[in-house]
Amino acid sequence: MRKLLIGNEAISRGLYEGGLAVVSSYPGTPSTEITEYLSKYDDIYSEWAPNEKVACEVAFGASLGGVRSACAMKHVGLNVAADPLFTLSYTGVNGGMVICVADDPAMHSSQNEQDSRHYAIASKVPMLEPADSQEAYLFAKTAFELSERFDTPVILRTCTRIAHSQSIVEIGERVEVARKPYVKTPEKYVMMPGNAKRRHPIVEARTEAIREYASDCIYNRVEIGDTRIGIITSGASYQYVKEVFGDSVSVLKLGMVNPLPDTLIRDFASKVDTLYIIEELDPIIETHVKNMGIECIGKEKFSLIGEFNQHTIAEAFGIELPKYLVPAEDEVVPVRPPVMCAGCPHRGIFYVLHKLKLNVLGDIGCYTLGAQAPLSAVDSTLCMGASVSGLHGFNKAIGRDAEQKSVAVIGDSTFMHSGVTGLIDIAYNESCSTVIVLDNSITGMTGHQQNPTTGYNIKGDPASKVDLEALCRAVGIDRVRVVDPYDLKSCEEVIREELSVDRPSVIISRRPCVLLKSVKPKPSLRVDKDKCKSCKKCMGLGCPAISLKDNKAVIDTTLCVGCGVCEGLCPFGAIE
Amino acid sequence: MNTTNIMIVGVGGQGSLLASKLLGNLLVGEGYDVKVSEVHGMSQRGGSVVTYVKYGDKVYSPIIAEGEADYIVSFEKIESARWMSCLKPNGKIIVNTQQIDPMPVITGKATYPSEVLDALVRDGVDVDSLDALSVAEQAGSSKAVNIVLMSRLAKYLDIPYDKWIDAIKSTVNAKFIELNLKAFETGYNL
Numbered sequence: 001m002r003k004l005l006i007g008n009e010a011i012s013r014g015l016y017e018g019g020l021a022v023v024s025s026y027p028g029t030p031s032t033e034i035t036e037y038l039s040k041y042d043d044i045y046s047e048w049a050p051n052e053k054v055a056c057e058v059a060f061g062a063s064l065g066g067v068r069s070a071c072a073m074k075h076v077g078l079n080v081a082a083d084p085l086f087t088l089s090y091t092g093v094n095g096g097m098v099i100c101v102a103d104d105p106a107m108h109s110s111q112n113e114q115d116s117r118h119y120a121i122a123s124k125v126p127m128l129e130p131a132d133s134q135e136a137y138l139f140a141k142t143a144f145e146l147s148e149r150f151d152t153p154v155i156l157r158t159c160t161r162i163a164h165s166q167s168i169v170e171i172g173e174r175v176e177v178a179r180k181p182y183v184k185t186p187e188k189y190v191m192m193p194g195n196a197k198r199r200h201p202i203v204e205a206r207t208e209a210i211r212e213y214a215s216d217c218i219y220n221r222v223e224i225g226d227t228r229i230g231i232i233t234s235g236a237s238y239q240y241v242k243e244v245f246g247d248s249v250s251v252l253k254l255g256m257v258n259p260l261p262d263t264l265i266r267d268f269a270s271k272v273d274t275l276y277i278i279e280e281l282d283p284i285i286e287t288h289v290k291n292m293g294i295e296c297i298g299k300e301k302f303s304l305i306g307e308f309n310q311h312t313i314a315e316a317f318g319i320e321l322p323k324y325l326v327p328a329e330d331e332v333v334p335v336r337p338p339v340m341c342a343g344c345p346h347r348g349i350f351y352v353l354h355k356l357k358l359n360v361l362g363d364i365g366c367y368t369l370g371a372q373a374p375l376s377a378v379d380s381t382l383c384m385g386a387s388v389s390g391l392h393g394f395n396k397a398i399g400r401d402a403e404q405k406s407v408a409v410i411g412d413s414t415f416m417h418s419g420v421t422g423l424i425d426i427a428y429n430e431s432c433s434t435v436i437v438l439d440n441s442i443t444g445m446t447g448h449q450q451n452p453t454t455g456y457n458i459k460g461d462p463a464s465k466v467d468l469e470a471l472c473r474a475v476g477i478d479r480v481r482v483v484d485p486y487d488l489k490s491c492e493e494v495i496r497e498e499l500s501v502d503r504p505s506v507i508i509s510r511r512p513c514v515l516l517k518s519v520k521p522k523p524s525l526r527v528d529k530d531k532c533k534s535c536k537k538c539m540g541l542g543c544p545a546i547s548l549k550d551n552k553a554v555i556d557t558t559l560c561v562g563c564g565v566c567e568g569l570c571p572f573g574a575i576e
Numbered sequence: 577m578n579t580t581n582i583m584i585v586g587v588g589g590q591g592s593l594l595a596s597k598l599l600g601n602l603l604v605g606e607g608y609d610v611k612v613s614e615v616h617g618m619s620q621r622g623g624s625v626v627t628y629v630k631y632g633d634k635v636y637s638p639i640i641a642e643g644e645a646d647y648i649v650s651f652e653k654i655e656s657a658r659w660m661s662c663l664k665p666n667g668k669i670i671v672n673t674q675q676i677d678p679m680p681v682i683t684g685k686a687t688y689p690s691e692v693l694d695a696l697v698r699d700g701v702d703v704d705s706l707d708a709l710s711v712a713e714q715a716g717s718s719k720a721v722n723i724v725l726m727s728r729l730a731k732y733l734d735i736p737y738d739k740w741i742d743a744i745k746s747t748v749n750a751k752f753i754e755l756n757l758k759a760f761e762t763g764y765n766l
Contacts, residue, residue, distance in 0.1 A: 004600045004610060030615075108615045132611075165613035165638035166600055236638075243637035309639045322643030324661045331695045333658045334686035336587065336678035338623035366621065374683050445621075539683060544622055547682045558718070 005169045007162040010133035011100060012037035013169070014140025015070050019177030020044055021095070022062035024055040026417065027446035028074030029109040030163040031102035035072050036449075039458045048449055048458050051384070051417040052077035056084045056099065063097040063153075064189065066180035068144045072100035075116050076383065080418070082119065085153070089123045090199040091189050092151035094180055096144030099125075103159045105280045105307040109445075111364065111381065113306070115281035116157050120258035124203050126210050127155040127258040128219060131238045133167040135255060139219065144177075150210055157257070159280065161236040161307065207259050215263035219255030222268055223247065229317075230272025232265065232285055232296075236307070237278045243310040244319065260288045269294045276301070280308055340369050342545040343521070343561035345440050345511035348485035349409065350375040351541055351565075352492045358499075359406035361394065363387040363414050366444040370409070374542045384414050388422030388435050395431040403432040404499050410435065413443035413451040416466065420475065426504045427476030434498045434505050437468060438485075441512040448515070472506040479505035486511060486565055514561050522562030527553045531574035538566040538575065579632030581640045582729070585659045586651025587676050588625045594748065595649070595722040596627045602743035603631045606735060613638035624655060624678075647732065649725050651708075652676050657692045660701060669701055670728050672708040672721060704728065711763050720759035727763030737764070 005013065011034050015023070022045045025035040039046040049055035055071040062069035073081060078101045085099065101119075104110040120127035128143060130136040136158065143154045187195050214220060225247050233241050234254040241251060252268040254260070269275050269289070277286040277298040286298035301316040302308070311321050327333075340347050350370035353360050354377040362368060362378035363386065371378035380390060387408035395403045410419045415437050426433045443449040450456045455465035472480045479498060483491050491509070498505040512519050524545075532552045539546065545559035546566060553574070555566075567575040582599065584592045596612050603610045608631040615625070628640045642661045650656035650671040663669060671693065680686040689695070696703050706728060712720040723744070730740050741757065748756050 002604065004604050004612065160615060161613060161638055164615060165611055167611045167635070167638070168604060168609065239636045239638065309641045310637045311641045323665055324643030325663060325665055325699055325701060327657060327660060327699055328695065331657065331689065331692070331699075332686075333654050333689065333692070334678050334680045336622075336624040336655075336658075337680075338588065338621035339679050341621065369621065372679070373685070536684075542679060542683065544677075544679065544682065547677050548684060 001171055002168050003171055004166045005133045005137070006033060006164055006166045007130070007133050007136045007158055008033035008164070009037045010137040010169050011140045011156065011158070013171055014137040015098060016041055016044065017172055017174045018141040018144045019068045019175045020070055020144075021067035021177075021179070022059065022069040023047070023071065024049045024058035025072040026050070026052045026055050026077060027443055027449045028077045028102070029446055030104060030158075030160045031072045031074045031077070031100060032446045032449065034100055035458070046458050048451060050452055052081040053083060056081035056088075059097055059099070060084055060088055063093045063095045064182065065095070066182050067095040068097070068177055069095060070098040070100060073102075074110065075101060075103045075114050076110065076112065077101070078116055078119055080384070082123075085119065085125065086123045087191050088153050089125050089203055090191055090196055093147055093153060094182065096147035097153040098140065098143045098147065098156055099153055100140075100156045100158070102163045103157065103281070105159055108160050111383065113281060115284065116155070117257055117284045118282065120155050120157075121284070124207050125153055125155055125258070126150065126256060127157050128255055129157045129235045129257045130162060130255065131235050131253070132162065133165070133169045136162060137169045137171065139255060142218065150206055152206060159236055159307070211259040211262060214256045214259060214261035217256065220261055220264055221253050221255075222264070223251045223253060224271070225249050225251070227271055228273045229276065230268060230274065231276045231278055232268070232289065233278040234285070235280070237280055240308050240310045240313045241278055244313045244317070254285065257284065260285060262292060265289060265292065266294070269296075278302055278308075278313065337372060338369060339372065339542065339544050340366065341514055342543055342559040343514040343563040345485045345509070345513065346370060346438055347375070347541055347543065348488050348491055348565050349436060349438060349509050350377040352488060352495060353377040353407065353409070354540075356492070356495065359394070359402065361387040361390045361406070361408045363408070363410040363419070365411040365414055365438075367409060367411055367438050372542070374540050378409075385410070385418030385422055388419045389425055391433045391435065392422060392426045392429070392431045395433050400432075406434070407495070407499070408433065408435045410437055411444065412437060412439040412441065412453040412468070413449075415468075416452050420471065423472065423477065423506070424475045430504070432502050432504055434495070434507065436495075436507045436509055439468060439508050439510045442516060444513050444515075448513070468508055477504055477506050479503050480508065481505065482508045482510055484511055485509045486563055488565065488568055514563070522564075524557040524560035525555055525562055525564070525567055525575050526557070527555055528574045528576065531572050533572050533574070535571065537569055537571060541566055541569065579630045579635050581645045582629040583640055583645045583648045583659060583662055584627040584629065584651070585648060585655045586625055587655065588621055588623050590651045591719060591722040592625060592627055592651055595726050596629055598723075598726055598743055598747045599629050601747050602735065602739060603629075605739065605743060609633060609635045611635045611638045624658060626659065647729060649729055651721065651725065654689060654692050656703070657689070657696055660696060660699070663701065665700070667702065668732065669696065669703050670725060671703060671705045672725055673705050674707070674709045674721070706766065708763070711766065712759055715759035715762045716755045720756055723756045723759040724763035727760045730764060
């Protein structure tokens with residue numbers, strides 16, 4: 001059956017057909033839909049784990065137990081899962097195991113643009129990279145066989161343009177795979193020095209065996225055209241190359257990007273006059289080819305930064321680009337940055353933090369938007385959980401003065417992911433830090449996934465629910481306060497109080513995301529024009545529903561959900 | 577490569593996802609090779625969003641770069657100007673005249689260029705503008721703006737009317753088929 005699928009759905013279909021039995025993931029753009037689609041199959045087990053390390057270890061355990069397993073994450077998630085990954089390379093697998101990782105060149109929704117291929121090289125694990133949805137499906141489906149044949153986890157890498165592009169897939173049927181028996185083999189799975197020393201040479205030999213295999217496998221192919229130009233490429237870059245050249249040049253299209261197929265590369269290079277390596281982000285293939293002693297042109301023509309498109313390639317080869325219309329100079333289109341939604345429960349907290357001029361160590365989630373004008377309330381955003389541990393370090397460096405003027409803000413899902421360990425540090429090593437947990441009862445930014453604090457599992461069925469207050473108390477925080485972020489007065493009061501006491505504290509700002517179906521919007525508010533004195537105080541909220549018309553505030557009734565935050569703020573009672 | 581390239585641009589939350597899904601299903605049904613590409617995540621929170629739809633005998637790149645779009649369907653007025661450089665010099669912009677203020681306009685840091693469509697015409701762009709929001713409301717729901725805009729695109733593409741109707745029936749939620757068919761019909765017969 002021919003279907004138009006995004007790369008992520010194609011991967012989920014491939015994994016499913018390939019006999020997947022257990023999948024555990026943590027959401028992260030652009031990888032999230034892989035697991036969301038998998039959760040729709042009732043004959044496999046799927047879950048959201050608290051973080052990528054846990055997810056990867058769950059997949060390991062399932063593999064150890066003899067079934068085919070997978071986990072999925074975004075590129076930075078692989079940093080979190082790197083610890084199990086590196087040693088999984090030594091243990092190998094029982095049931096086949098696939099680690100899906102989605103890179104985000106151009107950082108459409110990420111904090112850096114790291115290249116996951118480094119991980120495949122560093123951990124000595126094979127990596128597949130599809131160039132469209134059909135390949136995503138096929139590579140995912142066959143990755144289990146590769147994994148079991150060579151006794152290794154396999155990484156399936158995509159980038160945003162593959163993960164989130166739809167193309168046509170010919171889907172097939174699921175292969176039913178019997179669970180392999182679990183036989184205790186401590187010499188393979190107990191990685192203490194004695195055993196690990198015996199495993200390492202096996203890993204090195206495996207890499208060479210896969211390298212040999214890679215020169216004649218379904219993943220890599222040569223497309224011979226004019227041999228004056230030869231291009232080695234993979235993934236999305238392959239599509240840009242083909243868009244520019246069609247079948248007119250020679251291409252070595254790599255679907256396995258680690259280990260690289262020396263024989264195939266050497267053979268291809270010998271057939272072409274000039275060899276180009278076209279790859280987004282880092283010069284992984286290029287460095288390898290140069291180390292083989294083969295001359296090639298790579299990063300001197302193609303950037304290390306951002307994503308490519310067909311024009312990047314055409315320009316580098318001196319091919320004329322299409323003409324296009326340019327706006328006259330006086331036509332300026334204002335930028336349209338993402339904003340917190342009307343009625344977003346995060347807004348009230350950031351308004352207060354901005355008003356109190358506090359130092360705010362931020363975290364990863366929708367609330368990163370608290371850094372944008374007019375709230376402009378975030379001082380730092382590093383990685384998942386860094387708000388909490390970062391605040392502890394900040395306070396240790398500066399002392400009491402910082403403790404009274406600084407907070408960490410972190411969402412419920414991010415707090416579960418890796419915020420609670422920082423909080424344990426605060427309690428254990430005693431800084432009088434104030435941590436604000438923005439509990440909106442969902443993982444918001446990635447599109448509403450359940451997490452351990454929501455009380456529901458991936459299928460939406462009732463599940464055990466972490467009691468945030470009890471958790472904070474259990475790690476040694478006695479001062480745990482709960483506020484409603486729609487109530488600005490009490491938010492300000494509680495934040496001031498907790499900053500002034502010389503004890504660590506947690507403030508839980510609790511109000512569900514307004515986009516949740518369970519949250520029913522209230523009637524829209526309106527502005528009484530006569531009462532509005534144009535003080536523009538409400539404009540400081542950065543609510544997309546409020547704008548100025550003839551210098552008076554007006555509320556867009558289609559956007560307003562009646563949260564009432566602006567109503568409480570207006571000194572003249574003009575909003576009702 | 578000889579493909580037809582359509583961009584759907586707008587503001588996060590405007591329902592461009594359904595429009596691209598409809599187009600995708602329609603074009604696959606017509607036997608074309610098709611790629612539909614969009615970016616999810618941060619930009620969807622009220623930010624500027626873009627979807628690329630490309631079809632033909634064979635589609636390679638999922639991206640539409642400068643000077644490559646045959647059609648830009650803009651769900652919001654100034655978004656048409658933001659993406660105009662992607663248009664082929666003889667391409668066409670279909671634009672909904674609805675105005676959604678971006679945050680810099682809301683906070684007073686920038687002004688909304690309300691004469692933007694006149695400027696596009698002055699710059700030499702072939703602009704087809706309509707108040708799709710009113711048409712959608714007239715058909716029964718403001719949410720059908722996406723279908724109204726697709727009905728305008730349908731007038732330019734070489735695909736039979738009936739095929740659009742079939743694609744709507746197979747794409748949208750059963751509950752909303754009637755509404756969307758009415759929106760399509762109303763828009764098409766403007």
